[in-house]
Amino acid sequence: MARRSRPGEGAARPVVIGVAVAWLAVALALPFASVFVAAFADGVPAFFAALSTPEVRHAALLTCLAVLSALGFNVVFGVVAAYAVERTRLPGRGVILTLLDLPIAVSPVVAGLMFLLLYGRQGWFGPLLETMDVRIVFALPGIMLATIFVTLPFVAKEVVALLREIGPAEEEAARTLGASKAQTFLHIVLPNIRWAVFYGSILTAARALGEFGAVSVLSGNLIGKTQTMPLYIEQAYVNYQTTAAFAAALPLTLLAVLTIVAQKALARLGRRNGKESR
Amino acid sequence: MTPRHHTQAGIRVRAVSRSFGGFQALRDVDLDVRSGELIALLGPSGSGKTTLLRIIAGLESHDTGSVEIAGRETTGADAGAHGIGFVFQHYALFKHMTVADNIGFALRMRKAKKTLIATRVAELMALFRLDGLAARYPDELSGGQRQRVALARALASEPELLLLDEPFGALDARVRQELRRWLRRLHDDLGVTTVFVTHDQEEALEVADRIVVMNAGRIEQVGTPEEVFGNPANEFVMTFLGNVNVFHGRVEEDRICVGGLALTDPQLATRVGGPGSVAKAYVRPYDIEVEPQRSSESAVAATVAFINPVGSNVKVELVTADGESVLVELDRERHRGLGLVRDQRVYLRPRAATVFPNEGLDYSI
Structure with a gap:
């Protein structure tokens, strides 16, 4: 087969590749390496000591809870919302789709402020929450709320895209074969969307792990109480505790790498899975 | 192995209309399908033939009129409530299930005994020449094999009515010819009332007992192949069937x-x-x-x-x-x-x- 020359081929090719590699090195590899270097700058014992303070452990726990709550909520919400949008004639489907874009469009800090305005002591529901003795702002529920909000679109959008692509034929087939709506959902819909749910979950987890802005506003950043890992890292860094900051940053960085690897692997699996439908 | 004789059901469609947004897919359609008949809904694309089939199947609701299957009125959009086997245009096989699981699906859904499901699946696999393919997934099958799995799956629960949407549309010409004759034989063996949609006049003329010629949401003529071809009711039927x-x-x-x-x-x-x-x-x-x-x-x-x-x-x-x-x-x-x-x-x-x-x-x- 004759190949037509495209931009980037021929003489320009080594230059383009060179620039791309150099840029990757400067923008990605070097910063990544620097986290390792800085984390172990004072030696291995100092690294582990920095990671085993009560503040770090508490921050890690909070971050884990935030991630788990975001995963738990968004898997359920994402599947239900996507199914409602793509497979029902419920009114308000367009509204759901629009709302799913909101967390991406709105700055996380602004999102945090919005919740503060609603649930803060001076907020709309503040007095009501106070009489019920429920604390959302500057407490764990606030952290979870902020994390759930910023990760809201990831599972839902993946599942919406997949449901749209595969179409309703298999579900209709199941219905004609006597399956109830619940059986159809369980035996046909869920197996078909499982890769999209996994994929969306990974994106959700990655975003939840690193969320700073919205959580920072809503949690109040109280050390040992409402401080998550990203908040801890930032505070340690501005307080010149470089080793502590980078030691805490290292696990987050490794998790990010793991996420990308998992994402790529799943994308490949998903593609293969998608091919089966045709 | 002797194929089972299915119970048969007739279909009675009266004054059925259906529109999608501004598009009138069906206009005041009346149709009677006698039990045990093999009927083709023939028409150009957009003539409403698939919509009519889907309404009979309960996959689509109708705006006005009534549909009765074996004397029971269907209220629309209640697929599965009445014994209907439906074969989709692109088969719609469950791609995450094996051939055997696809065929046994209807029986599993009604919680039949495992041994009964296994016997029935084996029986259908033999009848549809699918031996040895039980553990395959749909993407490991040829077009003709997928088509036969779809038919076997639709017939597993012994429906009174078999509906097929462009059953041979996605196959190449040779396989199509073969499956056409085979569908005719299958129908004669099982005796199940069968309605299939096609835009291919040759297919309809060759296979069906009677042909329903549709155009722009209306039925133009109903008759045997000889009747619609030899004595067309109007210009549309005359020009649509043959040169x-x-x-x-x-x-x-x-x-x-x-x-x-x-x-x-x-x-x-x-x-x-x-x-x-x-x-x-x-x-x-x-x-x-x-x-x-x-x-x-x-x-x-x-x-x-x-x-x-x-x-x-x-x-x-x-x-x-x-x-x-x-x-x-x-x-x-x-x-x-x-x-x-x-x-x-x-x-x-x-x-x-x-x-x-x-x-x-x-x-x-």
Whole structure:
């Protein structure tokens, strides 16, 4: 087969590749390496000591809870919302789709402020929450709320895209074969969307792990109480505790790498899975 | 192995209409399908045939009218409530399930005993020549195998009614031919009332007991293949089924005169107005005689434009003196006898015609 020359081929090719590699090195590899270097700058014992303070452990726990709550909520919400949008004639489907874009469009800090305005002591529901003795702002529920909000679109959008692509034929087939709506959902819909749910979950987890802005506003950043890992890292860094900051940053960085690897692997699996439908 | 005899159900459709947004997919449709019949819904795309099938299946609701299956009225959009097997255009096999699990799905859903499911699946796999494929996934099958799995799956729970949406549309020509005859045999063996949708007139004419010709959301004609082909109810049916030449003419007594031709149609009087009215005469390509010399008054001169000698008949395209193009089919022997060549001048003499009044034809293909 004759190949037509495209931009980037021929003489320009080594230059383009060179620039791309150099840029990757400067923008990605070097910063990544620097986290390792800085984390172990004072030696291995100092690294582990920095990671085993009560503040770090508490921050890690909070971050884990935030991630788990975001995963738990968004898997359920994402599947239900996507199914409602793509497979029902419920009114308000367009509204759901629009709302799913909101967390991406709105700055996380602004999102945090919005919740503060609603649930803060001076907020709309503040007095009501106070009489019920429920604390959302500057407490764990606030952290979870902020994390759930910023990760809201990831599972839902993946599942919406997949449901749209595969179409309703298999579900209709199941219905004609006597399956109830619940059986159809369980035996046909869920197996078909499982890769999209996994994929969306990974994106959700990655975003939840690193969320700073919205959580920072809503949690109040109280050390040992409402401080998550990203908040801890930032505070340690501005307080010149470089080793502590980078030691805490290292696990987050490794998790990010793991996420990308998992994402790529799943994308490949998903593609293969998608091919089966045709 | 003896195939099971399915119980049969008839279908009664009365005044059914359905629109999608501004598009009227079905307009006031009446249809009766007798139990045990094999019926084809034939029409161009957008004629409403698939919508009608989906409404019968309960996959789509109807705006007005009623649908009864085996005497029970269906309320629409309640697929699965009445014993119907449905075969989808692209099969819609469950791609995460094996062939055996696909076929056994209906029985699993109604919580049949495992041993019963296994026996029934094995039985169907044998009947549909799927032996050895039980553990395969749909993407590991050929088009014809997928089609047979879809049929086996639809028949697993012994439905009273089998509905097929363009069952052979996605297959290549050879497999399609084979499956067509096989569907006919299967229907004769099982006796299950069967309705299938097709846009392929040849498929409908070859397989079906009766054909429902649809156009623009309406039923144009219902009849046996002989009836719809030999005695079409209107211009649409005439032109949709098979090739046809059209001549514009004027009615004179019991004939229609087209240029120098005088054509007769036994039903002329019932179809068109009195003498002097304008009408169209439709002549099938095999109903035209080609003669090297003018043998009668009623013949029109034409020039051979193109000869296609491939197939059981030789197709000859000619152009009349008025510039109208005419298609003629000759059997091979007659063609040899005539020894036609391009640009040869000959005379055409139609043997039979079907006449319709000259009204606007409202259809699209």
